[in-house]
Each structure stands twice: as structure tokens, then as C-alpha cells.
Amino acid sequence: MTFSKCRTPIIDEALEVINNYSNMDSKKNKGIDRREFIELSTKGVAAVSLFSLPIISSCGNSETTKTVFGACYHDCPDRCSWKVKTIDNKVTDFQASQNPYTAGKLCDKMVNFPNDVTFHSDRILTPLKRTGEKGKGEFAKISWKQAINEVATKLKSIINEKGGEAILPYSFGGNQGKVQSKVPNRFFAHIGASQLERTICGSAAVAGVLATNGQTTGVLPEDIIHSKFIVLWGTNPVLSNQHLWPFIQKAKENGATIVVVDPFKSQTAEKADWHIQPYPGTDTALALGLMHVILNENLHDQDYIDQYTVGIDELAEHVQKYDPVSVSQITGLEKETIILLAKTYAQSSPSLIRVLIGMEHQVNGSSAFRAVAMLPALTGSWRHFGGGLMHMTYELFGASLNWESINIPKELASKETRSINMIELGKALTSKDLNPGVDALFVFNSNPAVTTPNQNLILKGLEREDLLTIVSEHFMTDTARYADYVFPATSVLENWDILDSWGSTYININEPAIEPLGESKPNSELFRLLAREMGFSESYLYESDIDIVKNTLQSDHEYLKGITFESLRKTGGQRLNLPDKWMPHAQGNFKTKTGKCHFYDEDIEPSLPTYIPREYNKTDREKYPLHLLTIKTPKYLLNSSHANIDHIQKKEGKPYLEVNPNDASTRNIADGDELKVYNQRGRVFITARISNKVQRGIVCMPQGFWPSLLKGGSSANALTDHLLTDLGRGGAIQEAKVEIIKV
Ligand code: SF4
Incomplete structure (x- = not known):
């Protein structure tokens, strides 16, 4: 970009700033950091605001300035929107727009997007x-x-x-x-x-909630501020649903108790009032155990159940085998913890359970969602504003947009061709x-x-x-x-x-x-x-x-x-223009075939959510005794995006395997040791981090790192299997067993 000599000094300075930013992909500018960029672009924008749209300088040259809105395209529940300013095809400013939900703030993954992706020097620009x-x-x-x-x-x-x-x-x-x-x-x-x-993500979760409620849209994100007891079950909003977190904090200021159910001590669990840490893949048993306590302690809402649910007799009989002692053995939780969680959940109002994806990636994953989704109907928490289940919102758009414009045409939709599951x-x-x-x-x-x-x-x-x-x-x-x-x-x-x-x-x-x-x-x-x-x-x-x-x-x-x-x-x-008080199931209105919440459904196998753990053969159990969790702990990667960007690699640091101190000591592993993590499918070389973030018998590895950029050329999915979940044909990727050894 060349500049005309007849510009004023302030415009020259601004455009130099802009030019620098636009060329930040070049090797010489790779060192510029976010703070410098903001300072520079503030200068630039201040000057740019002196003119708007095409400028004709006194020399007769013209430039095109443009301001447009866009939105984050990532697989993230928040869907931030942004405002981009440009001059002559160069981005001069990239900021979150004033969307009240995303609150004028992009996450750390995206704040530097123009430089990290669009103008990056490694970008592929030709076939x-x-x-x-x-x-x-x-x-x-x-x-x-x-x-x-x-x-x-x-x-x-x-x-x-x-x-x-x-x-x-x-x-x-x-x-x-x-x-x-x-x-x-x-x-x-x-x-x-x-x-x-x-179906690699979301499908097992959706299938489970649909089996119970017929729709996944429950409590809307902003309405969580009215909740008094919030259970974040298998979700880590501090990292992966960042714009919901301020609303959760608002609820806490209003007196809510925040509970996290997660086998990993996540960033959210560290900030919660109560962290409940079951063994991975045991959520179905825990949910059924809570229902056992609620029904046996007479903490259920009989009137709501009578009017708006089907199958209470079958459920009441079914949960008898999930007593606190049995569930304690399955989940590894104290039986008192199970009883206390059930009682405080049922006796708080409004009580809300927030689920997202976390617990779906197990062979029993869909049943877990199906069972957890029953709790609000059992306690009648749907009756109260801010009470119920919060899951997804896509059905609101499914109902309102013109999908004929987006989907494949009807004449093609009826063509029968085979399906291949992406997990396989x-x-x-x-x-x-x-x-x-x-x-x-x-x-x-x-x-x-x-x-x-x-x-x-x-x-x-x-x-x-x-x-x-x-x-x-x-x-x-x-x-x-x-x-x-x-x-x-x-x-x-x-x-x-x-x-x-x-x-x-x-x-x-x-x-x-x-x-x-x-x-x-x-x-x-x-x-x-x-x-x-x-x-x-x-x-x-x-x-x-x-x-x-x-x-x-x-x-x-x-x-x-x-x-x-x-x-x-x-x-x-x-x-979207939604009703002021969105309470979808205050009076039933479930989207199931009966219009009621289904505790029992003879058309689904099994007809009640049932804890059926994965069976491992004896040799595998002995050779690979540790349960591997591969989860979204990176702060700057979104799935595999951005893992190749230099400054992000520096900020993110190298991946670690979280190992419980007991498992480390029995293998003579110290913090910082280089490990080989292996099973019958592959091996990954990674550094040990000894911590109590995982319980004994469990190790945890982050997702998203590219194998080609790691020692040994393998990353977390070298160890996972292409197993499918019970419903929804999702990926049961959290069912891998491994062994670790110091190298
Ligand atoms: S990835 Fe970040 S910027 Fe994108 S929608 Fe999610 S929180 Fe917003």
C-alpha cells in the first residue's frame, strides 16, 4: 500500500499504523502483541474516524473505508458478533459489537483473528x-x-x-x-x-434430552440469573461458554449456589461452591440415584408429575436399585454426597441444571442426558422462572428461519444414499x-x-x-x-x-x-x-x-x-422476538409424542435410562488400567483451530497429562517427567503434571493439538476409539483406557 504525500500528518500516522497491522502476517511483525495492537489501532481508528466512506484527498486520490458486522463462525455456544473497520481491503479495527449477550467482548481465542488467520503468512492462498x-x-x-x-x-x-x-x-x-x-x-x-x-458432537446429548422432553430448548441463557441452585453438569463455562459465566456470577450475587459435576477439576469447578467428582461415565447412575432419594424422601412434585409426565410408576420401581450405597460404589462419591445433592437440589427453588456436551462422549452418554433431563419434571422445577434444564437453543432458529433456503432441495432430500458415521x-x-x-x-x-x-x-x-x-x-x-x-x-x-x-x-x-x-x-x-x-x-x-x-x-x-x-x-x-418470560414447560407442553415428559418410553430400548457401563476384556483391563479423558482445557484453541499459530502456541504452552499423585508414585513418575501414554491404538509423548484435578485411576489430556507439531507425531485421538454412544450415534471418545510410563 503506498500513501499520497498530500495527507495530513495525523492521517499519515494512522495509515502507517494500519499498514503495520495489515502486514502483521509478515515475519518481521510477528512479534507484535495484542496490547501493542490495541494501542496502535486506537490511534489508527481515532484518525480513521476523521473520514468516513470514500475519501477524496486534495490530490484527488480515493480510498474506501468500510464498517461491517460479522459473527464468530466457531463451534461455540456463544456466537459473538463483531464490528470490522477496513480501509482499502485492510482491517483497521476488529472488535466485539454491542450484542447484549456477548457483552462487547470476544474470547482470547478470537481477539486477534484477522492477524491469526486472515492475514497470517502461512495461509493458503492458491490451489x-x-x-x-x-x-x-x-x-x-x-x-x-x-x-x-x-x-x-x-x-x-x-x-x-x-x-x-x-x-x-x-x-x-x-x-x-x-x-x-x-x-x-x-x-x-x-x-x-x-x-x-x-454426530461427533452434540448428537448423543440431543437424543437423550429429546427422549425425555421432546425438545432441547429449556431455560434461556440470560434467565439463569433467576436461579437459586445451579448445577453445571459436565460443562466448563469459564472456558467454553464464556458469555454465560457473567450471568452465572450474577445469579451467585443474587444468592445462588453453584455446583459443578465433573470428573475433572475444571476452571469452573475451581470457582464453584461445590465440586462433585464422579468417575467418568457414571452420570446415568448418579442421576438415577438422585431420583431414588427424591422419590423415597417424598421431595418430588406429585401434582406436576400427575399432570405433565408419563411413566412415574415404572421410574419409581426402576430407581430402587440405584440406592445411595449402590450409586456410591458406581460413581466413587460418598453416599452422603449423593443424598445431600438430591435434597438440596429438590428443596431449592428455582433450581436449574445446565448441561451442554461433556457427559455425552461415553457409551452410556445419551442415557445420562435422558436421565438428567427427568430431574426438573420430577421436582416440578419447570414451574419456576429460572428453574428447569438449560441445554441448547437451536430449535428456536429451526422454528423461525426459512430452512428451504438453506437445506438441500426437496427433490434431492428423498434420494436414498448410504450413510457413513463420521466417527468411523x-x-x-x-x-x-x-x-x-x-x-x-x-x-x-x-x-x-x-x-x-x-x-x-x-x-x-x-x-x-x-x-x-x-x-x-x-x-x-x-x-x-x-x-x-x-x-x-x-x-x-x-x-x-x-x-x-x-x-x-x-x-x-x-x-x-x-x-x-x-x-x-x-x-x-x-x-x-x-x-x-x-x-x-x-x-x-x-x-x-x-x-x-x-x-x-x-x-x-x-x-x-x-x-x-x-x-x-x-x-x-x-x-429473536421471544416471549418476555420464557417458561417452556411450566405447564407441560413437552414436544414428545404424548405432549408429556417421558420417564418411561416403551419405544426406546431400554425403556428407562439404565446405567450400562462399557465392558473391557480382562487383558485390556490389566494392560491399560487408567481411564483417559481427552477434554477441552486449552484456552486459546477451539477444537483444532489456531494450534498452528506461533504466538498462540507460546501462550498455550505444551500439552500436559494430568496424573493423580497416587498413580504417579506407583509408577515412579515425578512432575515434569516425559511420559509415553499408550494403548492398543497408539501412543502419545507428553509431559506429566501431578495434580488432584483427576482422581486415582484417571488421567486427562487436552484436545486440539496437531500431531505433526508434537513429539512423536501423535495427539489425544491416537488413543481414542471410534465407539458409538447408546442413542444418537455420537462418539464415545471418553471410553479409552491407557497405561503410562516414564521415558
Ligand atoms: S469462540 Fe470466542 S469469540 Fe467465538 S463465539 Fe465463542 S466466545 Fe465468542
Whole structure:
């Protein structure tokens, strides 16, 4: 960027600041930190505010300034919105917008997003074609024309020889914008590709809550301030639901007791009034034990049960075997703890249970949610404002947006093609039994070499010379290293989108702040180009991003009253128009087939939530005696995103394995020792941290680190298995057993 000599000094200074920021991707500027950036950009913005929109200087040069709203695309319940200012395609300011829920603050993962992703010097900005061995990350730049032509030709050849099902799309929450995550599905449905069961996260939890309540939308996030007894069950909002935490603190100021149920002493557990630490995977038994106490102590709400539930007799009989002594043996909790939790929960009003994802990743995961969701109906806590269950909010958007604009067209939805569960990717890529086998894998918004269980099996599949792997990405991820072709994806600052939320009540627009850098293109455009090259003419393959955004808002649903494309461009995000006092089940109104809360359902196997632990064979039990938890403890990574960014690596530090002092001493392990953690699927080298954050017999490893950046080339998912949960076909990744040894 060159500057005109006829600017005033203050404008020159400002633009120098802006220029520095825009070039922060260059090696020489890598040292700039967040504080320096804020100071610099404040100067810059102060000066920039002297002019607005295109400026014609006295020399006649023109510049374009722009301010737009966008929203965080990450798989996070908060869905922050932001305001971006630019001059001539350079970002000059990036701040949270004044969305009342996200309270003008982006989390540490995202505050430096333009520099960390959009302008990062490692970003992929041209199509790439593999030149070396798979996994070596050796590529040559090629033109879009060549890349589209070659990929289209290869896909057509696979379709002609084996049929569309030999092609497997693979995507998840790497970008939750509706356009950039959903539009590609039209292309895959059109070619008759295998369908991907996208169940790696949330699906077991949702299936469990739906079995009981018929919907997951219970208490809304802001209404937690009215609660007096809050149980955060398997969730760590201090880190992974950060904008809910101030509301929880407000409730505490109002007199609420905060309880955390978590086998790991998380950052939230450290701040809570009471931390209850059951063994991993025993939540179903604990919930049934609480119901045992509530019913036997006559602490239930008989009137609510009579009016709004079905199956109380079956439940009352069922929970008799979950007495406090038996549940104590299963969970490792004192029986007095179980009794006290049951009594204080049932006798507090309003009492609220907040669940999110944590306890779902076990073979018994869905049953746990199903059982926990029964507690508010048993105690009648739904009757009180701020009482009940808080889970997800996506159904509010499901009811109000125009989903015909987003989903695959009806004529394609009825096409029968096989489904492959994303958790079983390694199995699918290496199976000799699949017919047709997977000949092409098309990855976007995902990095399965890091995020999907059974990492070594996935890598073995990705090494297949006869597998065509195509990846749309920002960076050379551990998955992209195995690709035959890599397409440069736009970052969220460069494309249109619309973002609903699964954890808040705001709908957000994402307007591009800058033109796409280099040759990057949105996912949506990549699939339009492929469709054209493959000779398809159906109009649903060519709808523009902005039209999809506009059409998605074409709905006369009351929740969207006053929310339009134009209003969102002015505000960034707006809260849905929900009733003042949202109390969905104060008078029943469950969305089950009976309209009542289901304690018992003969159509589900088993008909009552039942604690059925995973069976390990004797040899495995003896060889791998420690239970491995792989959880979201990193502060700066979101799943696998940002793990490759230098300054984030420095701030995050290296990964540690939390080991209980008893397990460490029996293995002669000291704090800081280098360990090998291993089982039948793989091994990970990691440093020991001796702590009481985990109980004896349990070790805990963080998720998200890229294997290629760690010693030994493996990360947490090298140890996890591709087991499925009891309902919802989710991933039971917290069921791995390991042994550890000092190296
Ligand atoms: S990751 Fe979550 S908390 Fe952080 S900016 Fe995005 S939506 Fe907000």
C-alpha cells in the first residue's frame, strides 16, 4: 500500500499504523502483541474516524473505508458478533459489537483473528496439487482452472465407475455459517455421494434430552440469573461458554449456589461452591440415584408429575436399585454426597441444571442426558422462572428461519444414499467390506486427522494411494498434508453468511469486510465452480451467497418480527422476538409424542435410562488400567483451530497429562517427567503434571493439538476409539483406557 504525500500528518500516522497491522502476517511483525495492537489501532481508528466512506484527498486520490458486522463462525455456544473497520481491503479495527449477550467482548481465542488467520503468512492462498508422498505436505501451486478441471474429471470418473456413493464429504463445525457449511451439501446430494452422519458432537446429548422432553430448548441463557441452585453438569463455562459465566456470577450475587459435576477439576469447578467428582461415565447412575432419594424422601412434585409426565410408576420401581450405597460404589462419591445433592437440589427453588456436551462422549452418554433431563419434571422445577434444564437453543432458529433456503432441495432430500458415521472415518477409509469403498474424500470445515477418534487408523486410510483426497482450508492442517488437491478457503472476514446459534438467542449476519485475499474463494463458490465444470444445470447449485442469506430471513415467524437483512446489516445481530418470560414447560407442553415428559418410553430400548457401563476384556483391563479423558482445557484453541499459530502456541504452552499423585508414585513418575501414554491404538509423548484435578485411576489430556507439531507425531485421538454412544450415534471418545510410563 503506498500513501499520497498530500495527507495530513495525523492521517499519515494512522495509515502507517494500519499498514503495520495489515502486514502483521509478515515475519518481521510477528512479534507484535495484542496490547501493542490495541494501542496502535486506537490511534489508527481515532484518525480513521476523521473520514468516513470514500475519501477524496486534495490530490484527488480515493480510498474506501468500510464498517461491517460479522459473527464468530466457531463451534461455540456463544456466537459473538463483531464490528470490522477496513480501509482499502485492510482491517483497521476488529472488535466485539454491542450484542447484549456477548457483552462487547470476544474470547482470547478470537481477539486477534484477522492477524491469526486472515492475514497470517502461512495461509493458503492458491490451489495446490500434491507433488510428494501423501502426508509429507509437498505441493505445487496450480491455477483454479487446472484444479477445478482435474478434480471435476476425477470425480466424474469415480461416479461413472463406482457411483456417487464412492465419494464421501467430510465436514463439521469448523465453520458454522449456514452458507459455508450447508450449501456444499447440495452438490454432494446432487451427485448421489455417501451421506455423512455428522454426530461427533452434540448428537448423543440431543437424543437423550429429546427422549425425555421432546425438545432441547429449556431455560434461556440470560434467565439463569433467576436461579437459586445451579448445577453445571459436565460443562466448563469459564472456558467454553464464556458469555454465560457473567450471568452465572450474577445469579451467585443474587444468592445462588453453584455446583459443578465433573470428573475433572475444571476452571469452573475451581470457582464453584461445590465440586462433585464422579468417575467418568457414571452420570446415568448418579442421576438415577438422585431420583431414588427424591422419590423415597417424598421431595418430588406429585401434582406436576400427575399432570405433565408419563411413566412415574415404572421410574419409581426402576430407581430402587440405584440406592445411595449402590450409586456410591458406581460413581466413587460418598453416599452422603449423593443424598445431600438430591435434597438440596429438590428443596431449592428455582433450581436449574445446565448441561451442554461433556457427559455425552461415553457409551452410556445419551442415557445420562435422558436421565438428567427427568430431574426438573420430577421436582416440578419447570414451574419456576429460572428453574428447569438449560441445554441448547437451536430449535428456536429451526422454528423461525426459512430452512428451504438453506437445506438441500426437496427433490434431492428423498434420494436414498448410504450413510457413513463420521466417527468411523478410519474404519470407512480402510474397510475391505464397504461396497463401494470410499474412493474420494472431500474435506471442508474439518480437520479429522486431529479431531476424529482413532487417529492412526484415519492416517492409514489417508495414506492410501488410490484415495482421492480434496481439502478446502486456510492452513496446511494435518489433514490437508494428505490431500491430493487443496483449495484456498476464504476466512469469515471475506464471505457472506448468516449464523444462528445453538447456545444463545441471537441471529447474526456476516458481511464480508474485505475482498478475498489471494485466490481464496468461499466453499460455496468452490462447489458452484465444480458443478459448472461437471456440466450440471440445476439452479439450486448456483444460488448466490447473498441471495441465500436474504432468503433465509424470508419468514413471517413471530420470532423474526423486525429482523431483516437490512436491520441485521445495521446491527450485526438481533435477539429473536421471544416471549418476555420464557417458561417452556411450566405447564407441560413437552414436544414428545404424548405432549408429556417421558420417564418411561416403551419405544426406546431400554425403556428407562439404565446405567450400562462399557465392558473391557480382562487383558485390556490389566494392560491399560487408567481411564483417559481427552477434554477441552486449552484456552486459546477451539477444537483444532489456531494450534498452528506461533504466538498462540507460546501462550498455550505444551500439552500436559494430568496424573493423580497416587498413580504417579506407583509408577515412579515425578512432575515434569516425559511420559509415553499408550494403548492398543497408539501412543502419545507428553509431559506429566501431578495434580488432584483427576482422581486415582484417571488421567486427562487436552484436545486440539496437531500431531505433526508434537513429539512423536501423535495427539489425544491416537488413543481414542471410534465407539458409538447408546442413542444418537455420537462418539464415545471418553471410553479409552491407557497405561503410562516414564521415558
Ligand atoms: S469462540 Fe465463542 S466466545 Fe470466542 S469469540 Fe467465538 S463465539 Fe465468542
